[in-house]
Amino acid sequence: VRSQKKTPRSVVMLRSASSSSRTFARALSTGRPAAPKPGRQWLAGVSAVAAGAVLLGGSAAAEDTTHSLLLDLSERVKRIESNLGIKSSVRKEDPMAGFPGFSASNKSLVKKHLTPEIYVAVKDKVTPNGFTLDRAIQSCVDNQDSGVGLYAGDEESYTVFAPLFDAVIEDYHGGYKPTDKHKSDMDVSKIHGNPDPDGKYVISTRIRVGRNIRGLGLSPGVTRGQRREVERIVTSGLEHMQGALKGKYYPLGSMSEADRKQLVEDHFLFKKGDRFLESAGANRDWPESRGIFHNNEKTFLVWVNEEDQMRIISMQQGGDAKEVFQRLASGIAAIEKEVKAAGYEFAHNDHLGYIHSCPTNCGTGMRASVHVKLPNCGKHPDFKKWCEKLRLQPRGIHGEHSETEGGVYDISNKERLGKSEVQLVQTMIDGVKALVEADKALAAGQNPDDVSKAILG
Numbered sequence: 463v464r465s466q467k468k469t470p471r472s473v474v475m476l477r478s479a480s481s482s483s484r485t486f487a488r489a490l491s492t493g494r495p496a497a498p499k500p501g502r503q504w505l506a507g508v509s510a511v512a513a514g515a516v517l518l519g520g521s522a523a524a525e526d527t528t529h530s531l532l533l534d535l536s537e538r539v540k541r542i543e544s545n546l547g548i549k550s551s552v553r554k555e556d557p558m559a560g561f562p563g564f565s566a567s568n569k570s571l572v573k574k575h576l577t578p579e580i581y582v583a584v585k586d587k588v589t590p591n592g593f594t595l596d597r598a599i600q601s602c603v604d605n606q607d608s609g610v611g612l613y614a615g616d617e618e619s620y621t622v623f624a625p626l627f628d629a630v631i632e633d634y635h636g637g638y639k640p641t642d643k644h645k646s647d648m649d650v651s652k653i654h655g656n657p658d659p660d661g662k663y664v665i666s667t668r669i670r671v672g673r674n675i676r677g678l679g680l681s682p683g684v685t686r687g688q689r690r691e692v693e694r695i696v697t698s699g700l701e702h703m704q705g706a707l708k709g710k711y712y713p714l715g716s717m718s719e720a721d722r723k724q725l726v727e728d729h730f731l732f733k734k735g736d737r738f739l740e741s742a743g744a745n746r747d748w749p750e751s752r753g754i755f756h757n758n759e760k761t762f763l764v765w766v767n768e769e770d771q772m773r774i775i776s777m778q779q780g781g782d783a784k785e786v787f788q789r790l791a792s793g794i795a796a797i798e799k800e801v802k803a804a805g806y807e808f809a810h811n812d813h814l815g816y817i818h819s820c821p822t823n824c825g826t827g828m829r830a831s832v833h834v835k836l837p838n839c840g841k842h843p844d845f846k847k848w849c850e851k852l853r854l855q856p857r858g859i860h861g862e863h864s865e866t867e868g869g870v871y872d873i874s875n876k877e878r879l880g881k882s883e884v885q886l887v888q889t890m891i892d893g894v895k896a897l898v899e900a901d902k903a904l905a906a907g908q909n910p911d912d913v914s915k916a917i918l919g
Contacts, residue, residue, distance in 0.1 A: 557582045558582070560585065560596070561578065561581055562599060564602075565606045568602075568607075570602050570608040570610060570611040571609070571612065571629075571633055571634060572599050572602040572608070572611035572612050573602070575629035575630055575633065580625045581595070583625055584623050584625060584626065587622050588622070589616050591679045591685075592615075592683070593614075593615030593616055593683040597615060597682065597683065597742075598612055598613055598614065598619060598626075601738050601742040604737070604741035605738055610822055612626065612630050612820075612821055613680075613682040613742040613743075614683075615679060615683020615819075616679045616680055616683050617676060617680070617809045619680075619683070620817070620821075620824075624640070627821055631814075631821050634821065634822055635877070635878070641813075642813065643812050643813060644813060644814060644825050644879060646826065647883055647885070648791045648794070650787050650788045650884075652884045652888075653783065653787055653888060655888075655891050655892070655895065656781050656783070656784075657781050657783070657832065657890075657895040658780075658834070658894070658895075658898055661780055661781065663781075663901065664834045664894070664898075665833040665834065665835065666777060666778065666779050666833045667777065667778060667780065667781055667831070667832050668776070668830075668833075669775070669777070669783070669790050670828070671773075671774050671790070671816070671827045671828045672771075672818050672827035673770065673771065673772040673794070673808050673827065674770055674771045674808065674816075674817055674818065675692060675771055675801060675806045675807070675809065676807050676808065676809040678691055678692050678771065680817075680819040681743070681767070681769055681771075682742040682819055686750075690751050692751070692767055693766055695806060696764070696766050696797070696801075697753070697755070697766065698800070698804065699801060700755045700797070702796075703757070706757060706759065706789070707757050707796060708757060708758060709755055709758050710756070710758075711753055711766075712725065712753055712754045714752045714754070715750055717753075728756075730754055730756055730760075732752075732754065732765050735768070735769060744819065751766075751767050753767075761776065761778050762775070762776055762789055763777070770818055772797070774790065774793055776790035776793060781832060781894075783832075783887055783890065787830075787887050814879070815827070815879060824878060825877075825878040825880060826879070828875070828878060828886050828887075830874060831873060831874035832872075832874075833870055833872055834870070834871055834873055834894060834897070834898070835901075836871050836873075836897055836898075837901070838869075838904035839901045840869050840871065842904065842910055842913070842914065844917075847918060848896075848897065848914070848917045848918065849873070849893075851918055851919075852896055852897070852917070853877055854873050854876060855873070855875070856872070857872045857874075858872065873893070875889050875890045877889070900913050900916070
């Protein structure tokens, strides 16, 4: 018996889809069906065109073309359905039906800049990682006392929802425009001075930056698998730290009770994010894939998968900011080398610098701070104005939204974007030095108004 070769089913389907897609394409060009009733051939045509769109989207260079093709395809299908009398089971919604409700007391930048026009323009857009505008602003909706209220779920959030992010960034970062370029400078030789050479006021100095890995979601939008991959990449790299940076990683989910108590005693242990981060989605799956690395001298730390994928921290007692900055620069360089060796890179561009989940941290992502005793300055009614003039941010020693204890403040640079790392560290040094001198003057009995004028001009 002569055996007959059977055409594979996949080939038959492909030929059918090809034929149907030509029929479907003719219908797309006119918006009218080629037959009175849709059947399997129509579905095959849709599948074929959609498959072509997916193949086209495989190239990053073709993203815009793919997006336009899919939008055009969607509109043409709607016209065909209309001509066929097919009614959608989903009722058409008013474009403003989902606009968030803000209280009269809400002073956030989201409320200020999320106009109806911007909302309608971006509300239906979705990033490649599946992040939406609603998720980006959810923290502001839940927390009406938000100052900013906006979070990015991935690097692409800054472009997909650009009308809102650009407006918030320009407002927060002092007029930083979408066309502006960010600069970076980690040259420690340019750092000068000590805000408290006598060691009577500055208790400790700490400088930290955030870093995120390109292609892996930011905390509000990261998937469980992506978060695990971040931990794998970072901890693998930290194992190769040498010399003064050599240390140990402590995973939050499986550390011993002895290690936990020691980290609490050292003030190294970070906690689950506050209500703002909770609403943003940054606390999901807590504490899985989170952990802390510190060197043997306990002067260099890396927090893994906190608000950002990495918080890289250098710190020590006293006010020698230059030494702290030197250690930080060495640590960042060592980590970046390991990230690149794993086939990844930091999320960064010429406009926003280093990408972060919160737009207030974009740029350097740097916070250079000191814990400093300012018992007299803190009592002066112009204290916050002084800090604003000096481009500093005061807070309690237990972090953002906390109060001072015993006249001790956490003072840091306020700016992040548009200024280099060297500039921001120098701003902190010079500003804290001015506050220390003011506290000395007040303690010596000088007229408080004169002290204030010396700073405010």
